[in-house]
Amino acid sequence: MTGSSGYLVSRFAALWCAGLTLRLTVLAVPPLSPRIQDELGLTQTALAAFTTLPVLLLAVGAPLGAAVISRTGPRLAVVVGLVVIAASSGLRGVAGVGVLFALTFVMGLAIAAIQPAMPDLVQTWVPQAAGRATATWVNGMLVGEVLAAALTLPVVLPLAGDSWRLALALWSVPIVGVAVFVGVIRGGRARPAAETRGWMPDWRSGIVWRLGLLQGASSVVYFGVNAFLPSYLHQTGKPALVGAALTTLNVAQLPATVLLAFLRTSVLTGRVFIATLGAIGAVGLAIMVSGGTTAVLVGSGVTGFAAGAGITVAFTLPVLFAGRGDAHRVSAGMITIGYALAFLLPLLGGAIWDLTGVPVLGFLPAFVSAAGIVVLGATMRRTA
Numbered sequence: 001m002t003g004s005s006g007y008l009v010s011r012f013a014a015l016w017c018a019g020l021t022l023r024l025t026v027l028a029v030p031p032l033s034p035r036i037q038d039e040l041g042l043t044q045t046a047l048a049a050f051t052t053l054p055v056l057l058l059a060v061g062a063p064l065g066a067a068v069i070s071r072t073g074p075r076l077a078v079v080v081g082l083v084v085i086a087a088s089s090g091l092r093g094v095a096g097v098g099v100l101f102a103l104t105f106v107m108g109l110a111i112a113a114i115q116p117a118m119p120d121l122v123q124t125w126v127p128q129a130a131g132r133a134t135a136t137w138v139n140g141m142l143v144g145e146v147l148a149a150a151l152t153l154p155v156v157l158p159l160a161g162d163s164w165r166l167a168l169a170l171w172s173v174p175i176v177g178v179a180v181f182v183g184v185i186r187g188g189r190a191r192p193a194a195e196t197r198g199w200m201p202d203w204r205s206g207i208v209w210r211l212g213l214l215q216g217a218s219s220v221v222y223f224g225v226n227a228f229l230p231s232y233l234h235q236t237g238k239p240a241l242v243g244a245a246l247t248t249l250n251v252a253q254l255p256a257t258v259l260l261a262f263l264r265t266s267v268l269t270g271r272v273f274i275a276t277l278g279a280i281g282a283v284g285l286a287i288m289v290s291g292g293t294t295a296v297l298v299g300s301g302v303t304g305f306a307a308g309a310g311i312t313v314a315f316t317l318p319v320l321f322a323g324r325g326d327a328h329r330v331s332a333g334m335i336t337i338g339y340a341l342a343f344l345l346p347l348l349g350g351a352i353w354d355l356t357g358v359p360v361l362g363f364l365p366a367f368v369s370a371a372g373i374v375v376l377g378a379t380m381r382r383t384a
Contacts, residue, residue, distance in 0.1 A: 011125040012136050014185045017178045018078055018118065019140025020147075022111060025089040026054045027148035028171045030226045031246055032157070032164040034234050039164070040097050044231065044362065048350030050101060051227040054108035055219070056343030059336045061112025066332070068113050074120035075182065077113060082179035084110035090172030093165025116332070125185070138315070142253050142308065149226075149246040201333025207321050208330055211314060212337025214274070214376045217369035218310030219342035221281050224366040225249060225288075225303055227346045228353070232289075233296070235359045241293060245300045252301040253308025260312050268313060271377050277313070278373025281306035285367055289360050310373060314338065345369065 029036070029051055037047050069077045088106040092099070122133040152167065160166035201208055226249065230242045260268060267273055284306055288299025318330040345365035353362040 008126065010185055012133065014178075014182045015118070015121065015125070015133055015137040016140035018082070018114070018121070018182055019137030020144040021082055021085060021175050021178050022115060022141045022144065024144040024148050024175065025085060025107060025168070025171055026111070027145045027226065027250065028152050028156070028168065030230050031149065031152040031242060032167060033227075033230050034239075034242070035164045036100075037231065040100070042097070043350075044228075044353045045347065045350040046097075047231065048227050048347050050104060052223055052343045052346050053101070053104050054111055055223055055339050057105065057108030058112045058115060059339035059343065061109045062116055062332055062335055064109060065113035065116045069117050069120060074117040074124055075185065077117045078121060079179050079183045081110045081114040081117070082175055082182065085114075086172040086175040086179065089175075090169040093163075093168050115335070119331075138312070139254075139257060142250075142257060146247070146250045146254065149250040150243075153243040201329045201336065203333065205330070205333070208333035209337060210376060210380060211317055211321065211330065211334040213341070214317070214373065214380075215311065215314035215334050215338030216341030216345075217278070217372045217376065218281075218307055218314055219338055220345045220369035221285070221303060221366045221373075222249075222307035222311065223342050224346040224349055224363060224369070225285070225300070225307075228349060228359075228362040229288075229300070232359045232362060238293070238296065241296050245296050248297050249300040249304040252304030253311075256305045256309035257312050260309060269317060269380075271380050274310075274313060274377025274380060275374045276377070277306050277310045278370050278375075278377060281310065281370035281373065282367060285363060285370060289363060306370070341369075 033047055033051060036042065036050070042050065065077070065081075068080075072080070085107055088103045088110065092103045092107070118137050122137070126133045148171070152171075156167045156170050157164070160170055226246065229245055229249070233239055233241050233245060263273075281303055284299050284302030284304075286299070287295050288303060290299070314334065315331075318334055321330065345368075349362040349365045352364055353359060
């Protein structure tokens with residue numbers, strides 16, 4: 001392997017590992033949520049807020065991330081962000097509810113600072129293969145979701161002596177390793193000052209709002225199910241299915257991304273395809289809450305597939321819909337709108353559950369969001 005090839009491989013590996021960390025500490029929480037809720041006496045509304053607080057911070061923290069990146073550059077922003085994620089997430093269990101929420105807030109801000117740095121890192125390290133590099137870190141992000149869901153209960157929790165507090169701390173260890181790995185990667189293309197552009201989205205643009213609603217609806221389906229599925233299964237007498245259902249939900253996203261990689265752009269961004277994803281998500285949710293073990297697992301898988309495909313499409317569209325040099329502004333607007341919805345609507349689901357005492361109603365915002373994807377897909381057009 002030549003020196004240049006080795007550097008290229010190491011940069012792709014670092015991008016994948018950095019992507020892995022973006023959801024690892026967020027998705028480690030749902031498998032532990034029944035234990036956290038019981039020990040700390042959290043209501044369903046408080047549990048939803050705790051589970052989805054990092055999602056809200058992805059929306060409101062993006063400008064902070066842009067400000068940090070403009071001063072430090074993307075690589076240092078990622079390294080510092082990873083260190084903050086590891087420290088804040090690992091210490092979330094040291095005290096009571098106040099510390100738990102405060103450090104989750106800090107962790108969410110750090111994740112929000114890293115996410116807008118990833119495209120800059122791609123352009124700095126591997127501008128000649130930007131599409132493949134982007135797919136690499138997004139794949140890492142999805143694998144992180146799967147690992148958190150699949151390993152928390154059967155592997156990490158036993159290693160932690162059945163302590164949810166220590167389990168959160170253990171998930172911080174690999175993030176420190178990734179910070180060191182990214183930190184030692186040097187070189188890359190220096191970006192001329194002429195390439196530096198503004199970051200403020202055009203809030204008057206119709207396409208920004210449509211893409212934000214599309215990304216938000218897909219995220220509500222995904223994060224809403226992750227937030228409530230463990231407690232729902234406990235409340236409906238199926239606690240043994242929590243690990244398998246969350247794993248199925250998250251693993252099902254991976255074949256979705258593979259499928260989308262082979263589709264033509266005209267199909268991927270077509271109205272029929274997007275609307276179909278919403279319909280598949282609604283069907284998956286209906287199956288998930290309709291019956292026994294098989295229905296829960298099949299429904300979780302179908303829902304995860306639809307949500308993963310929808311989120312991937314949403315993150316692809318700004319590049320296709322925006323004018324030259326404007327994709328970052330469209331993406332920033334989409335992320336702000338989308339993740340704000342992904343926080344608020346599951347919170348509403350928790351409030352409905354608390355008020356009615358009917359567990360299945362916690363998924364109502366996810367059902368509505370899946371229907372919204374159908375409408376958005378059917379009416380999507382490439383004009384502002």
